[in-house]
Amino acid sequence: MIHAANLIKNFQSFRAVNGVSFDVPAGVVYAFLGPNGAGKTTTIRMLTGILEPDEGQLELFGLNYRKHRNEILNLIGYIPDRPFLYGKMTAIELLRFLGSLRKLDPNYVKQRSMDLLDKFRLADFAHEIVERYSHGMRQKLVMATALLHKPQLLVVDEPMVGLDPRAALQIKQLITDFAKSGRSVFMSTHTLEVAAQLCDRVGIIHKGSVVADESLASLTERMKTKDGDLEAVFMALTADGHEPEAIPV
């Protein structure tokens, strides 16, 4: 579903992503992990068309990004880490606008919007302008926008930030169901428990390069850590001689 080969992205003299390669097959939850500043968000932004890679090959659904940008974006649902939305629009208006951007049938958009808002418990606020929403409500609305067009690939940056435990549980279920239906989820997170619980495959990026790209089971076996102990794997693969020290309190 995703084929990334030797992706490079520079910001002036700083190389944020340095030859990143990975493959995400269909029906898989892929957890993309890495320390702060490792290049996770830059990679996600390249996957979702926000940034253009300087070098390398990026294919989604067998299509080349440079030639088939619009076709690819029509198949992706993106949930950013920060829920920035148009503050002066209501939820229903926002979904209607996104439906038009994706050239969806207006009747379908109407039906699907109400359905999604109902599931995310936002139906009572469907005609409320987004500016008045709390952070968690905005986060849920972003998820609704990502699912509006029934994407084949869900790209999620930090899915649990700002959600209450009930909503977090709902999202975990959503991610699992999404993959079970034969579609894929590409998820970046710092919450290793969530990754270990949900993912089928793990990619770890460190200093702009991928240092692991395999299933959790094979990764723990290779690293000789306790079964499913993603934290130990993560710490071993992202060690750079500066291990976290106790902070004087």
Add this chain to the structure above:
Amino acid sequence: MIRDLFLLWRLSLVQVKNRLVEMQQRHPVILIAIVAVGGFFYWGYIKLSGLLIGFIFQQDVFGVILLTKLIQIMMIIAIGVAVMSALTTAIATFYMSQDLEFQFCLPVNFDSWVFHRYGQVYIQSCWMILAFGSPIIWEFLRLSEVPLGVQMISILAFMMICSIPVFASTALSMLLVRVFPARRMHQVLLVFTLVLMSFLVFLFRYLEPEQFVGPGGIDRFRGYMDLVNVNRQTWNPAIWAADFITALSQKEWMQSLPNAARMVALVSAIHAALALVARRFYKPSWDRALQALSGEVHGRTNQVNESRLSKLLGSRRWHHVGRELLVLFRDPSQWSQIFVLISLLALYLFSITKLPLTPFGGTRYQLALGNTAFVGFVALSIASRFVFTSFSVEGPAVWILKTSPERWRSWIIAKTLVYGLPTVLFSMALTVGSAFLLEQEGHRLLLLVGAAFWDGLVIVGIALALGLVFMNPYIENPLKMMVSPGGFMLMATGLIVVALHVMLRLTHESEFMNYLMHRVGWPNVQGIRGYMWGAGLAVAETTGIVMLMKRGLKSLRAGEFL
């Protein structure tokens, strides 16, 4: 307290320095262009104002009196403009800034924090007033042959006097937020705008500017200046500053002292009062400041009715236009200034109807051509507020468009239709209105409309292109865009373009103007040469706009603004 103030300023200065370094690294050509165009424009302004002040100064007795009155009026206008400018800036700086939450947690002295913010409001709302007012004062004193130190003290007095409206606006914003929620302040400001508009109507009709045009106009203007006896306003700080500067220009050092003492006393008092007002009114309203930054729906709903515009969002062709209009109409901070503009234009057209046309005879067409300068300036003002800022008002939600399967073209076309096209049509309508009132018809009317169309199109093109190049989705208040380097670049380029267009038209039409301008290096544009120069200028402008637009699109695609 001083240490904390110093630290906070250092924080701000480091951010400014980093922004400059980043710009120098990322967009060196743009930075050079800003410095070059801005420098050229400012140099031109200093030269032009110097020439004008010099001309007035040379007039026997009357010259110095007129300059004194001009300085008085300039001070009053500076205070008026600073009040309005500082009010919106104070609300943005004290209540809407994204770093409020971070700074509230810092263990810095509260007074230092207030004065730091107040300083930011002062710089952001007054830098243009100071930049354009100071050369006039400087030139006046230079011609009066006073020592350099005295010239500098005068500029300092001008700076001091500008702090009064900034204090008034800051205090007023704090008082207002005690009564109204910070989030609703834009609606409150709309009421202020309407009040200001009524005041302008009154002032403009009181002035009756049409009486100054035509033979005898200069005598009437002189009479008017005598009528404006601001010397009686002994309570007015603007007059203190003006009288202080006048006394210095006449080397009457002792006479300048009372006004200097008054200014120092007042400015010291207001700064002390600022600390008191902030403690009394701002401190208890911190929660309001934070509330303005987050959501407010807590179980209750305040539903928005469906409008025709929201139905337009479902259209495949017009969804961008529908969204632009919807957001524009729901945001009073966006459209409230339109009231002021429309009322000013109605007044302008009304004043033209009062213009005594008979004395102008055959030069009415030249008057109509000169009028395109005003129309161009209006178009530039609208473009800088609405067209230039249109990309940045998209805000951080621009990721929605970046990840949508649509071409940027449709988005840019929507911005052009919603903000650019009305600007062009507006300038054309204004030209037609004033041309009719100046009794122009036939091919001359068509030429005037064509001229307004050309001016409007170029201005909108530059505003769109610079808006893309300088796109900043993280700006807190779109008004800040107008005083940013990009906004300054737009104003400078736009004014140069309008001046070139108008001068080309006037020198093409009038042999006398052509002769005068030719003597200072302007090319001979009489006859067919005028059309050739016009075509050349149009090609150069189109090339420049296309190049800028390409640069902006490149940065948009690459996501450089993120």
